Each structure stands twice: as C-alpha cells, then as structure tokens.
Amino acid sequence: MKIFEFIALCFFFSLSFYMVFSGSVPVTESEQASLPPRGWNSYDSFCWTISEEEFLQSAEIISNRLRPHGYEYVVVDYLWYRRKVPGAYVDSLGFDVIDEWGRVIPDPDRWPSSRGGKGFSEVAKKVHAIGLKFGIHVMKGISTQAVNANTPILDTSKGGAYEKSGRQWRAQDIGIKEKACPWMPHGFMRVNTKLEAGRAFLRSLYKQYAAWGVDFVKHDCVFGDDLDIDEISYVSEVLKELDRPIVYSLSPGTSVTPAMAKDVHGLVNMYRITGDDWDSWGDVVGHFNVTRDFSSANMIGAKGLGGKSWPDLDMLPLGWLTDQGLNEGPHRTCNLTLDEQRTQITLWAMAKSPLMFGGDVRKLDDTTYKLITNPTVLEINHFSSNNMEFPYIIGTKETTRKNTVISPHPSEVGTSNKRVLGLTSCKYSKANSWSIEALDQDLEKICWKGGLGNEYEEPLCLHKRNFLDDETIFKQQYQGKLRLLSTEEMEFCLDASSKQKLTSRKYKNSFSVCSRDANQMWELNNNGALMNSYSGLCATVSSLEANTVSGGVRSWIATGRRGEIYVAFFNLNAKRTVISAKLSDLTKAVHGKNVKTGTCKCREVWTEKDMGVLKETISMEVEMHGSALLVLNC
Template sequence: MGWNSWDCYGTTVTEAEVLANAEFMAEHMLHAGWDTVVVDIQWYEPTARAGGYNDSPPVELDGYGRQVPAVNRFPSAAAGAGFGPLADAVHALGLKLGVHVMRGIPRRAVELDLPVLGTSSTARDVADTSSVCSWNPDNYGLDHSHPGAQAYYDSQVAQLVAWGVDLIKADDMLAPYHDAEIAAYARAIERAVASPARGGRPVVLSLSPGTHLSTAHLPHLRENATMWRVSDDLWDRWEDVRAQFTRMARWAPHQRPGAWADADMLPLGRIGIRAERGEDRPSRLTGDEQRTLLTLWCVSRSPLMMGGDLPTTDPGTIAMLTHRDLIELLQHSTDGQEVLREGDLVVWTARGTSGGADGARYVAVFWTGDEPTTVRLPASSVGLPTVPGSRGTELWTGDDVTTTPAQGPTTSQAELVLDVPAHGVRLVRADHPGTTSQH
C-alpha cells in the first residue's frame, strides 16, 4: 500500500514533491497501512518532460554505468549521495522508499563503454542491443549468456540497497515476458539483501507492465517477484476499470502472501499535473466508479498504489483510501473470488480471517451498466443463510441490510435485495452469517 509518482508527475517528479507526499502519508494514512512512496521512471533524466520521452536522453550515470538521481531534481543526491538522504528522510517518517528501473543497461553506458563493476567486462560486452523497449529509449536489454550481465544487475541493485531502497519497480519485464531478466534481477536482490549492511531487511520486487500476462507464468512469478502487474497502464476511464474485472477474476484465486497479482495504480484524487496523459485534473471517475475500483482491488487483494498527489487531493478521496472496513477486507480476508457474472452484474465474495471481521462473509455486488438497477440474489448463491432475516452492513454507506423472503410462490428461501447505482457497487459484510433478525 503506497503512493507512486507516475499518475501525477510522470517522468518529472522532484525530491520536494516526493517528500511532500511522504509527509502527508505519514500524517494522514500510515495508521491505515499506507507505508511506501515510489519514485517512478526517469529520476536519472535531468531534462525529463511531461507527456513523453526525449530522444537519446542525457541520463546521469556513475562510472560503472549505473543510474544516479538527477541533481537538478533531487538536490540531496549531490556529491555521490544518491538516494541515501531521501531514503533516510522517508524512513524517519516511518515509511519505505521505492524506485523505478528499466530492464537492462542504459544505452548511454553502452555508448561510453563503461566498465561493469567487479569484472573485466564493459557495458558493450554485456548489452543485447537487439533487445529494446518499444516505448522508452533509455536502455538495452542484457545478454544473460555473458556472466557480466548478472554482475551488472548485482552492482545496480547493491547500490540501490545501499541507498536504503525498499521496493524496486522493474519495468519492461512482462510484455513480452523476459524470464532470464526477471530471474537475474531477483538473484541480484537476494544477494544484496543478504549483505550484512542490509540487516536482513527485505526488498520488494514489483514487475511491470503486465499487458496480456498469462497465468502460465505463475510459478516463475512466485519464485522471483513479490508483485506483478496484470494489465497495461490504467487511467481514470471507466473502460479501464471495467476491463480489470475479467483480469482479477483470473488472478484472484492465486493470490497469496509474498506473491501478489497487481491490478495497477489507483488514478484517484489530483492526477495529470505533469503526467504522460491528460491535463492537471481531479480523477474523471465518478464517485461510484471510484468505489467500484477500490472494492474490486480490495476484494481481489491487489496491492494498492495511489496515483494522485496526496497533499492536493480532496479529503473525500483520502477518506475512501483509509476506510477502515475496506482496509480490513484487503488485509484480513481470504477466498476472494467472482461467483457470478450475468450481463452487467458481477458478484464477488470473500471470508474475513481476523480481528473484527473474523468469520464475516463479504458480498460485493457490482453493476457495470449505465443506469441504476435493483439486484435480487438468492442468499444461498453468495454464502448467506437460506432463512430470511440474516443481517449485515453495507460498508460504503453504513446502512443495515437484512435478507428477505424471496418473491414468488416459495417464500421460505431468503434473498439479498440491493439498489446498485450505475457503474457502482454495494459491499455487504455479514458479520455473523448464521444469525437472523428477531422481528
């Protein structure tokens, strides 16, 4: 659970903006579990601009071809300090620091033929110049038949870890699926974390972008990564949110601690300040669409990465992000799964596992249609008692919910009746599914 600079600042985020978001998170969101701030792409590019990438960017490197923060944007990185001072400041707030990297080795390192630390090889020796990212000009892939390729990743990750980085978002890894690159990066993290200086503190490996990612890769992903995207970039468009229903229905049954399918960032609050797409704006998703997004991400147990600028995001969005019952569903539930899909109706269920939700039954009733509707569901189809009178709470509104006798000639069976808004959701928690009302 954290914040990522991409949706609001694109390639151009500054140290001051990262710290402002970290300070806001520590004060207003840490209590609810939000604990990570991530500096996204091109923190090493001094001429980065909003809305795209420069050709042949003059990326800043050390003498071994490893990216270092652009000092004009991250002034505390001067004199070779790297992200160390920023990590110290973030850690002092009780938070963790994440950074983005591209797959492979910088093209500029290859042009300069810089040495690979600890080897007799150079960047030209280890680069695979035929392997390039289709949308970003920064790097070449690595030739993993050459031992210097692993050594380069080892040195890059060792430097990030020495700075105090807690999460690495490795991009251009999954589409197409670069199994050798992923395994090499995971190996580099394992080696760096084992160093005495790290003290055993783990590093999260997050893989992107996830376009057309297949569950056939699940064993390899679980072995090498902590979290992985299951889609291309998601923005504040209803069609993007709606498309995630199918993907998360496919991935949710496989969720487990330490190996999480990631439905992508939350394009909520104030986004587009200097981003890749669109102008400075509040999220274009309606309130109901935002509640749908958050409910789907939590019932499917996706990681949560907020994309909007926290200090300038409206208080209502912050309240949604720190909603106690929603976070309880995310952190303390199991068996989240889609149990019904008929036309515009999608229903998910999950079971509470601890705390106040121990033994609870969650029912998320989504309506993806363009007009509001009334949904009637047999109680038995969502794991509720078949006798009318089972009680629960609709978590977004706080309203009491009670199952009622089904309509028709047989009224002994219970049904759940809910009014659901367009593109909206009703999230019901039945704390004691076996109980019934007394009237």
Template sequence: MIGQSLERTGSIRFIVFFIILHLSIYSLPINARSNEHASFPPRGWNSYDSFCWTISEAEFLQSAEIISKRLLPHGYQIQYVVVDYLWYRKKVEGAYVDSLGYDVIDEWGRMHPDPARWPSSRGGKGFTQVAEKVHGMGLKFGIHVMGGISTQAYNANTLVMDSVKGGAYEELGRQWRAKDIGMKEKACVWMSHGFMSVNTKLGAGKAFLRSLYRQYAEWGVDFIKHDCVFGADSNIEEITFVSEVLKELDRPVLYSISPGASVTPTMAKEVSQLVNMYRITGDDWDTWKDVVAHFDISRDMSASSMIGARGLQGKSWPDLDMLPLGWLTDPGSNFGPHRACNLNMEEQKTQMTLWSIAKSPLMFGGDVRKLDDATYNLITNPTLLEINSYSSNNKEFPYITATRVSRNMHKSHPHHPTANNISTKHAFGLTSCKEPKANTWSIVDKNRGQICWNQYSSEKPEKNFCLYNRKALLASDEEMKHNQLYQGKLHLQTNDKAESCLGASSKQKLTSKDYSRGALSPCKLDANQMWELHSNGTLENSYSGLCAVLNPVKAEASSNGVRSWIATGRRGEIYVAFFNLNPLKTTISAKISDIAKALQNKQNIQGASCKSHEIWSGKDFGPTKDSVSIQVESHGPALFILRCSHA
C-alpha cells in the same frame, strides 16, 4: 533432593515463561509478529499518475510528509512511497519518455538521480538522503527501474562493475563493457530508445545487474518496481537473477514487476515465487473501460489460488496497478498534475472495492498535496482496508440475479449473468508456451510460408486466421545481418503482399483495456517480430519467449454487466460485493444458500439467519435466511457485511 527440586522449579518457570511469551507474541497484530515480505498486499503511493516522470525531490518529500501524517494513521501500516520512472532523466528541452541521451549515468553505466531535480544526490550520494528522510517519517522508500541496461550506456560502452571484488569486471583475461552484454535486438518494446535486455548467460551480464541492485540497497531503497520484464515483455531470466541478488542483500527489499499485459495464471505461477508483486494488467488509467478490464483477470488469478501465494522471502500478490484517483496528469506527459480524475464517484467506488476484495496492492497515484475529502475518505475507508488486509477465501461469485431498471417507464428486465450475448470475435494474444491452447499452429502451405491457427482448436475463429513468412526484398547488409541473427525464425505478415508484421506487443505502454489490440505494425528487423514454429504447434516469440494464441473476445451486451465477489472476514463476518457494470440502475440479488455453497463450509451459514450492513448506502437489513438484494447505481458497487447465526 533439594537440587532436584530446584531443577524442577526452574524447568516449570521456563515452561510458564515460554507459554506466556508464545501467547503474547500471538496476541500481536499479524504485521507486528511477521518478518516475511509482503504479509499483506503492499500499500502506498506512487508518483506516476500525478507526475509522470517529472517529479522533483522537493515535490516528492512534500508528498511523503503529507502521506506520513494523513495516510499512515489510517490502516496503512507499512507505507511505501515510490518514485516512478526516469528519475535519472534531465528535465530539459528535448527530453521525453522515449528520448535518448538525456540521462545521468556513472562510469559503470548505472543510473543516478538527475541532480537538478534531486539536489541531495550530488557527489554520488544517489537517493541516500531522500531515503533517510522518508524513513524518518515512518515510511519506506521505493524506486522504479527499467529492465536491462540503458541505450545511453550501451552507446558509451561503459565498463561493467564487479561489485563483489571492486573495480571493473574481468573474465577470460579482459575487462567487459556494455556492448558485450547489451542485447540491442531486445530493446524494451515501449521504450525502444531507452533500454535493452542484458545477456544473463554471461558472467558480465550478471555482474552488471548485481552492481545495480547492490547500489539501490546502499541508497536505502526498500521497494523496487522493475519494468519491461513481464507480460508481453517477459524476461524470466532477468527476473530470476534479480530475485537471487535481492536474497543476497543484508536488508529486505520488496520486489515488484510490471507491466503485465497478456498475463495468464500459468505465467503468474512461473514468477510468483520470485517476487512480491506482479502486474497482471497493462497500465490502468482513469477510464471506465480500464476499470472493467480488470474483472476477468482478477477472477482468473483468484481461481488459480494466486492471491497471497508464496513469494520472495514471503508472499506475492497479483497487482491491478495504481489507483488513478484524485488530481492527476496524463500518460507520457512532460509536466505534473493538472486535472481531476475522469471517473465519476460510483466508478471510483467500484475500482476501490474490486482492488480491495481482490486483495490487490493499494498504491494510490493521485497528487496527495491536493487531496479532496471524497478521494481521501475513499482510499482510507476502514472496511475496504480491513478486507484488503485480513479477508480470506476471496473469489468471484457468479450465482447472482439481476433486474435492470429501464430508462423508459422503469420496466424491469430480469436476467442472469451467464445468459449474455457472446461475440465470436478473436484477438491476438500471448501466453506461456506451456499452456495447452498454445499448441494450435500448423504449416498449411510450405511454398508460400503460410501457417494458420489450427482448425481443430476449440477456440476456432469464424474465418481462418493465417500468416505468411516475409521474404527479404533486398540483400542489404542489414538484411544479411538480420538473417544470420534470426536464422530459422519467421517474420510473419497478414498476407503474402502486406508490409504489416506480427509483433509481440505494441510500441507503446499498453493500458488494461487494449493489451491485446493491434499486434500488427510496420515490418522491422527486431526480436519483437521474430517467431519460431515448434513441432508441437507453438509459435514462440524471440523477444519475450511467449507463444501466440487467438483469444475469443466475449463481448457482453452492456445491459448484462453484473459481477460479484465474496470473502470471509477474520471475525467470522462475510463480505459480498455487487458490481453493476452496465449504464442503467440494476437490482442485484444473491441467495444465502448459494453463498454458503460457494464458501464450501468455511463458514457454517447454511440455514442461518443473516443480518447485513451495506457500506455505501449505510443501510442495515434485518434478519433473513433467503437472500441479500439491493438496487445498484450505474457503474457502481454495493458492499454487504453479513453476520450470520443459527437460532
């Protein structure tokens, strides 16, 4: 009897303890209780916008220390500091972004930090000491890597390392080398002298990649930015295998992929579960056209429920690229920060507001050693950081009206954003071959090798868009080798006499505004310009595995450029962001009833009275059941916090 009583008492105590423990855990901030990767959009700093590839260890650690002291206390709970590309390149005369022969590689063809710029790496230490110092500052350490294997390692024909058994990788009775796994015909399009894909169908190709990422983990790397593997440079096989390797590691590593030009929601769904961040645009730089280029793609990702979708051992986030604010350098530069951001403050606020409400990772790119107050206050704005981490139901909100303020006499011109003047121009683009709109090519003239964008396509251009298969002019050894490699593939020109051929992407890193431009370039014998026409009407590229499409370019009249986003806050508040993309001041309005419908009863505000605060002007607006409205500066945003209640 006494034993049963003690047993019951012990059980009750255990239940009470469990309840208290459960409640205490769930009273913690989300990031304190969750072990999953990228619970929130990742935040931090990347060296590219300010240093390009030239940053040194001293400059990096100085920047990390400033970030630890100035940004970490301002809502940057998990802060990554990332060394961008070419940390292995010697900074000497003749070395530049696409040069060959200036890299530091080991006997296994793996990249190592340039010891002249990264002195703590001497003796094969890699980034070990840098990572330890960064961790000691309360930060996490990241690096940029290129896809595949370097051309330098391929030319040296280095051995492939077996990181599981140790020593050289052996299979089928022999040791494997770089030339066995490198795919020279699949060189990185924008760094063709630097890197090429590896054959992941081979055990040796997989062994090489595994040796790379195990080494990065041994160095203490927490964040990998993997370049030239996504978008127009898509390499789903390598992404898939690297994702598997990262799962095998005994320490968590956040996985980010880029560059992201030509990305569609279908392509995003194919990679989102494999990664934690994926670029959905080309390189973003400090131009207004680049900022504007992010609105459509961020809208499409939200509409496809890609924001915070399941990712690698956690969540994944569509990435709008680094924030090029503050003190910067230039793309492809051989020297560090030297100029101020070209965006005016209204344009900078628009960029930061969109990045935040679209829940993009916030990776600042400016030189933190020269961080002015205006930029600092912008990137640490508590409302924007709150929205970026904790808001939900984030989506573009199209039900707005706008009244343009004319330069002449300040006359008003009402318009609705759906009443824009639409151009019928088309631009070449790439998409997943699974997209229905890719099935729209057909042979028109077999004798001339003519194929055309199908006349029955719903996105038919004004004039027929046709291409012609290029005929070999000379039976050279190079042509014969090429014909064997790409037997049955098409080399497409704009007409049967031209020497400009259709390629999968530009020969340089693309910015957000021009990812679909100039797919034509001088004809060369490489996979980027090889195509295969399938029986289902898809035209597949041999380099990326993506399919060619013609996309209509909806060229809006500049005066009609108004956009809006909405989201709900964790405390019941509602966020409404207006964006004025045209060159004149514009009054933008939204009805409370339309906001209620768009939220689909996630917030019960139908018929409620709402008070609002606009953060950029600092103005409070009294109770209203009708609408929110404000005059927005040219290229600027407005951001309302609505708190609604029923009387």
C-alpha cells in the same frame, strides 16, 4: 512514572492495538509481503518530473495521514535520473545522468541531496525517519546511453572494473540492442545474463539500491509480453543475498495470464496483471476478467520472494492527477465519477491487489481520503480470504420494473466465436496448437488448431512472410525464424509487443508494419508452439468474450477473519440496475458456512444502509457503473 506519562503510554498501546486489529495497519510478520503492500507512487500525479522537495513534502503528508491506515511505501516512479530540460521526454536519448559504471543515478538538479555520489541515501534516511519505506522504479537491463558511452562494468566483489579472460568488459559487450524496451527503445535494452559480465552489471545495480536504503523496487519492461525471465530470475537471486529485504514488483503486465505468472510468482512479491490503469471507465472494466482468472488459479497470496506474491491491478488514479507522458506535474481532477471510483477500489480490495495510491497527496480532498482509508475496504484488502468472483447473480433494469435480465445466471451463459490473439507461457498446453498448412509449392500458412468450441469454425491462419533481398544480414541473424502476416492486411506483421504503454482496456498483440524487429520474429517449434524471439512467450488464441467486458453485472465474495461474509455487487451497465443473489447460492462459495434464511444481518458500506435480517435473497439497487459492498454477519 508520572501519572500523565502512564496515561499517555496506555493510550499509545490502546491505539496501536486498535489499528492492528481494525485492519488499519498490517500485522508485522517475518515473511516478506505477507499482506498486499500498500503505499503511494508518484507516477499518476507527477509523471516523471517529480523533485526531491515535492517527494519529501508528499512523504510527510503520507506519514501523517495515510500511514495510520497501513500506507507505508512511498515510491519514486520512472526517469528520476533524467534531466528536466528542453528536449527531454519519455523516450529521449542523452539526457540521463549515469555514473562511471553506466548506472543511472538521480538527476542532481531535481534531487540535490544526491550530489557527491550519495544517490538516494539522504532521501531514504528522511523517509525512514518518518516511519515510511522508500521505493524506486527501474527499467530493464542497461541504458542505451551507457551502451553508447561503452562504460566499464563494476565488479562489486573487487571494487574495480570487471575483467575476465584477459580483458576488461564493457557495456557494449552485454547490451542486446535488438531487444530494446518497445515503448522506450532509445532508453533501455536487455542485458545478456548468460554472460558473467551481464550478471555483474545487474548485481552492481541492486547492491547500489540496497546501499541507498531502498525498500521497494518496481522493475519495468520485463513482464507481460516483454517478459525477460532470465533477468527476473537473476535479480531475484541477488535480492535474496542482500542484507536488507527489498519488495520486488514487476511492471507492466499487458497480456499476462495465470500460466505466465506461474513462472515468476515465486521470484517476486508483486506483478502487474494489466496494462497501465488510468482514470477512465474502460480501464476499470478491463480488470474484471483478469482478476477472476487469477483468483480461479489460486494466485492471490501465492508463494513469493521471501514470503508471498500478489497480482497487482496497478495504482489507484484518484484525486488530483496529471496526464500520461506529460512533462508537468498534477493539474486536473480524476475523470471517474464517485460511483466509478468506489467500483475500482472495491474490486481492488476484493481481489487483494496491492493498494498504491497515485494522486497528489498535497491536494488530498476529503472524498478521496475517505475512499482510500475506508476501514472495511482496508480490512477486506488485508485480512479476507477465499476471495473469488461470485457468478450466481441476476441483474434487472431498474427503469423498466419488469425484471428484464441484463446479466444472466451462469446456467444461461452462451459462448462467443470471436477470437483474439494473445501470449502465454510456452509451458501452457494449449499453446501447442499451431501447425503448417501448404497453400502451394511456394507458399505456406501457420494455423491455430486449438479450437474454441465450434468445430465448424474456420481456423485462424497467418501467412509466412519471406525475407527480402536486402535483408541478408537480418536473415542470418534470425536463421530459422519467420514473420507472420495478417491474412487481411498483407503488409502488416504479427507484433508481440507494442511500441507504447497501452492501457488495460487495449490489447498489445497486434499487426504492425513489417520491420526488422525481434518483436516480429517467430519460431514454430516441433511441439506446435509458436514462440516469439523477443519475449520467449508463445502465441495463443482465445475467444473475445474471455478478454472483454462491455456491460452486465458482476460480483465477488470473500470471508472475513471474524467469520463475516463480504459480497460486492458491480453494475457495469449504463443504467441503474437491481442486483440480486439467493442466500442458498452464497453457501456454494463460502467454505464452512451454511447461509440460512433469517440468520444473517446485512449492512451496505457505501450507503451505510442497515438492511436488517435477510430472508431468501440479498438484493440491492446499484447506480450506473457503481458498486454495493455488503457485509453479512450470520
């Protein structure tokens, strides 16, 4: 071997060793999603309009600039099968490209290599050739367009049309029209998985994805308050049987609770626990309580499909972006301040959420690049452990210099009597708290008796709405079910799923104009659970305090793989705030560590400040909406 070849080989192995053990790339393991997946998704920058040329340009840049930092998935988000022509938009009907079996296939005008029945196979080959993995977004069930065309169903075991009981089964036999996706009702509807023909259709979809070379599937409108546990379970079963591993991700995730996630985490590798996250401060703030709850429930890195599963906080909307629902590509910069961006990625790292960058990498500025490739952030995201919210902190207004407490110590926290309706798994014991109360011989109301810590508080009650005279067929379809009216707005019914994709700062469970909709149909079971006909989830009531964060300070803590301690301070206030914690309180959260005065050196990541040896407290002045990321070596 020539000397320069030997030197080059040594350099390659040295670089690979550094990248693995610095946290830049994931350690290869046999189990699937052994670490939180990391990559890029086209949605935040292109909405649904991305072309093959734009996608492959982006993939090439990601391979060169982000792959060394562990970003390995490139994902085409939704509507890659929709023709980009006048009249086509998110919920339009009749513009999708489908094959003879009713399966959506890439729009050949935007994805020219798909012509001739090739699908995404050529794109996937090019992605794999540059060291990346290829992903796609898919919707629930079957398209309305396929149902209207009544296409036959492919029997993958025989290679022809699915036939049973002496007849050929078609799309109209398996589509459940009353269970269309609420935010895309003209697009897709649930498939009847109780029918073998329904299962055959789903099997044909995912076998096709595997044949194309897909490595990652983002499955939408099947989770959160759109939960379809039957479809998720069957898809998971099909994925286990395929010749290639496919990371399975669920989206969106509004109203998700740990109780609900316990039903699916073993079937998937990622699942969204919030609604769509965009570049607004309200969206960032909306993630703090839900991440706390999932950490407390030990869901971070729990068992998943063929490996592990990860609660997903959604894409990082940083850099060059577009706007939600537009028929155009990226055109503006991120609305978050730099401090707010640091807060977002710090929380994502501490909560070990998958890091899926959403900005246009063709215009990746240095500030955004340094943010998403920060070595400490990436190290924490992949290799830290015991990640949890750390409540033992004090926040004081910096402007007053008078130690005015903004966020109290846990022992001083009070309670709130305000309430909000939500959805959860019907297996959750607290869901069994509804009962009927008679108003008179003709009227009844259904009331929540679970209690929120105030025995004198009036129960939350909903009024039953009777079927109207012209709703005979609807009444027969939903025999024994009921609609529930707000006690204040009698013309509005409780709606279990929104008609649009809402952001994480909003709550989808609300009252809307009463309609003939499965989302508004409820059944009170004998055990006191109020179950929704669309999702099979049950209504619950919680305090408003448990669902919102308006201000104050928060903190997370985690342990590094080399024994270091990571502490993140978050200032959610609109003023600069000093955040402090006692070293003795750190010991309560760090397993096997006794954090003593004078034994810990500390540095802050974002300011690169060396804080020296800590004494009794750790304290940092944090900008409005900003964060401090502290690394302690004790």
